[in-house]
Amino acid sequence: MIKTELYEQVLLETVKRGATELSADVKEAFVTAIEKETNTDAKKGLKATLESMELSAKRENPLCVDTGWPIFYFKVGNRCVLEGGFVELENAARRAVAKATELGYLRATMKHPLTGFDPGNNIGMNIPDFTYQFVDGDSIEISYAAKGGGSECFGGTRHRIVAFADGIAGIEKFVIDSFVASARAGAVCPPSVLGIGIGGTANVAANLAKEAACLRTVGSKHPDPMFAKIEEDLYRALNSLGIGILGAGGDTSVLSVNVEYAYTHIAGIAVATSTNCMVARRASTRIEEGGRVTVMKSPMWFGDR
């Protein structure tokens, strides 16, 4: 059995790491973008961003002032036993978010949607958000993702049902139109990690898109060549537009395009996009049944990607 004290401590450390440390894969994508950049101002902007993000880890302060919607993903072994059960896991996650806010790793950003009431600790109705995936084994992998307001509020997240008559062309047209509109003037904080969900009901497509944006390793490819080709084609197309860092021009507009899919109805194809900002904040930790804790480089939410 995994003790409450242990997983609560891991939850807080994971939130802190997600808020203050850049993931290794995102850093690598930044380094590549800096090398490739031919626009002088964009190159300076990318360098300044990377420099600031590296200082965050040392100073233990947030990578960005907007610390986003707090979101947890739990990949749970089928035989995993937690002290207090999963209700206590969620309570501990809420306590960890409140503590991280008190310690200044998170800004008190979550508010009541109608009154604007600010609880001051990022805890409220249905927030933080929890998603579970069940796998073989007896350990639990905890991932924390912070979805920024810019990336979520300016049309970076949307969906459309595409007719089978329109197929891949319809899917790609929708994605390109959506990204161009949402990245205008840097609204979604490009260069983005663009997640795309294809198939399922609209909410399934939207969840896949969000998980593809927040959890897929940047630079990974879909194992199915058909979907890998869509990823490659859109990556090339979007990076040919010259949108650049914060939309004021540059060679890199997306750091990665990640597609995930579900089977769909014969009537149509739900397509959803979810755009993550350049910081693409997340952190993951595994706790094994015996209490061994391992910091994970990447969430590995979708198998090995």
Add this chain to the structure above:
Amino acid sequence: MAEYHLNGPLTDADVEQLNVGDIVYISGEVFTCRSRLQKYVFDEKNTLPFSTEGRNILIHNGPIIIKENGKWKLVSFMPTSSIRFEKWGAKSVDQWTLKMIVGKTTMGTETAEMMKAKKCVHVSPRSVSPNLWIDSIEVQDVHLYDELGRIEAAWFFRVKDLGPFIVDIDTKGQNLFDRMDETIAKKKEQALRDLGIDPDYQFTKLY
């Protein structure tokens, strides 16, 4: 594109020399706001409890500030998206006699017209680099803290060579991102063609 290091309060001459695409760094006394301050003043008809004379640079921003040993400490700072405040943009430029708004994204046409009439510019960040900025910012004071909360309150900062920011709306009414839209639209046509998609592609209408 030129680079300018400006000291606030700004004069008409300071901002009239700027063109879209120029880079600016700012020094002097500035204040911050987000939605609630503008709603509080322009919709709920409350009076701004301070004068903007001598403090005519506004930063759209919700900083992270904590109290440490009885003093305010700025933990993180990044300009937030101005475009969502378009409803109040023209009023803020006019009534607060602003000469510069610093914010991510840009403002809409109504604000840009007011900026042209009143000689004011909008500048936008080119990076997400809070740690390179917080050392250039000293927290001086705060207004409406109890009424609006820590993030939405009006913070007074003294800044030193804060930047770089790119001028996206100048006093001639030009907008950098309108120009960007034109070049992006052309490149988008080519990108679609390269994917074998007609730029005038029409979706099968399902609803």
